[in-house]
Amino acid sequence: MYGADVEQIAIELSEEPEKLADFEARIARGEKIEPGDWMPAEYRRQLIRMISQHAHSEVVGMLPEGAWITRAPSLRRKLILIAKVQDEAGHGQYLYHAAETLGATREEMLEALLSGKAKYSSIFNYHTTTWADNGAIGWLVDGAAILNQTMLARCSYGPYSRAMVRICMEENFHRKQGQEMIIRYSQGTPTQRAMVQDAITRWWWPTLMMFGPHDADSPNSGLLIRWGIKTRTNDQLRQEFVNQLAPDLQACGISIPDPDLRYDEASGNWLFGVIDWDEFWRVIKGDGPANAERMAARQQAHDDGRWVREALSAYAAKNQIQ
């Protein structure tokens, strides 16, 4: 339906054709849609879905790496890791505000996360089993996220695009510190080399799944692309990721756990094997290795913090400071 003309889409979405045409013309001119501007209800709904999902991913994403802060093996790595997890909290904060400009309150979004209604990136439902996993998350997971986020930094919704510009800048630090760790350890002692190989072996496939289902199975893509929210598809981004990572990991002497991986001269692409979509859906639906643990940790922080938040609200109310 989304190759269709604006009249037809207006009927499908019960929007006024004239308003919708104006809106699409603004996007075509490269204008940013701002809070308070007219937008189709479906545009608002899709953005809230994407932004809140992204915000939740940052917040839950603090946990797998945060678990290693107390064990980081040098002062430098410890500082880097704390700063990185701190950035993730910052990104969550920017994104909750971006979603709020569309009318979703932080309270509603938190409630949706804690009740299990809201989704977040399923990658964070895997365990970080060794220290080197932090390097793999930086290089692979953050590297994958950056491809998506660079695209979203150009998206048509002003507040989301501005949040993304800032996030991308900071994510580059995340990716590079992870890559630096993996490169060094891959040239390091036998213990370190074994540790990075094991980490990459475990994180490779879950990272490829991060880009989401194949384009054919991605129901939202058409409208998102038409309205300038996304400009590239899941499969395009996934291919670019493999093209970037495969030669670099090989240059480090790290093997990628995919017997079908090979360079295709004709297309210039690195072709890869079949993704285990059963695992993908299982983890998304809550049956990943650490789903329950992640939610329990968030719930605990929320419950333990209630008296603190209440105290601050009470103080502000008593003192009428604004």
Added chain:
Amino acid sequence: MNAKQKAALAEYLIALADDELILGHRNSEWTGHAPILEEDIAFANLALDEIGHARLWYELAADLLGVDRARFPDQQVFFRPAADFRSLQLVELPKGDWAFSMLRQYLFDAFEQHRLTGLSESSHMPLAEIAVRVRNEELYHLRHTRAWVTRLGLGTEESQARMQAALNALCPYARGLGAALPGEADLPLGIVPESAALYAAWLDEVSAFLAEAGLKLPGETALAETERRAHSEHMAALIAEMQEVARLDPEAEW
């Protein structure tokens, strides 16, 4: 300074560094688990600052001992047995609830202000220069922790009760701040401030401030833990965890 005095100052600085390191380590445990997202960010900043300061003090100690300043901090942190750390029990105690962590940070920061002001007048110039830098960062910590202590002290009945309980628990350990640091007695005048004098000024300041926040310092009857060679039962576990990965391969460049 002669060699003996240099060694004494190094010992003093390592104790300071150990305090900062262990406090930063404890604070970093909140990252991802704070009561509100904004505070995940803010408390991580405090941890980053404290650990950064620890590194500065270890490096300065290395200079005094004539050893490699690039390697010395990690050797101290990751390859020293728990018994050889000279941190106060105040900073080793588990993070407790938010009241406990915030109040500990406040008490520590308020003391640091006095100590750093003294150190910034040290006749050992490299020490004075770093003290000025560190004091600058600690000023912001104090603003942050004071804002929090006031709000939690005057917030709700529950927050007030939790803060008072935290204060009662922390006070005996906080007295350790006033004990002379290792090496202090062997240093000539003008290098470092006298800890006992700092303690008196600190006590005046925090009693007044805490009173405004509806909190009362407990009497002096409780046990005071001031000996830096004696560690709490929590220290060995903390150090084992901190050193776990580094010790997997002591030869490795982590």
Added chain:
Amino acid sequence: MSDTQWPRYEVFQQEAPDKPVLHNGSVHAPDIEMALLNARDVFARRPEASQLWVAAAERITSRTREELAAGEPAPSTAGEPQTYCLFGKLAQQAQASLLGEVQAASGAAAIATAQTDFEAQKVLRWWAVPLAALLKSDPAEADPMFAPAREKTYKDQAEYPVVTMMRKLRAGKRLDE
């Protein structure tokens, strides 16, 4: 007030004394002092601030160019005039920047005045913020507030020379060569 939904404060930031004051985002906070502290930790984690201002979102009056073009009843001029800081978004990609101050009896009146005062600039969206509603970081405290970020070079991606490292590995060299 619920315990997970605090009021929103808008954050304005000046990167350096010779740079414009820009709207940079929002924070939630129980009160304005905490809003300023949160703004510092959220937006100045890296060396990019010399001043921060915060104001409660509900004290800000906002008008888009379209809203003004559609016309609205003349704003009331009754009441004590006060100083408003006027911010304008000047381009699609831009953040709102501080244009100047006007005296007016209300936010709407301030924007009406500003349209004439700053008419040379094509403003897409106006914001009028009462000066009295702004909490500004104290210039005397700029160092403790913003200098610490400068020391944290490990937050800068330039600290990680991965491109050079990969080049060496591809050339079959060691990292320390």
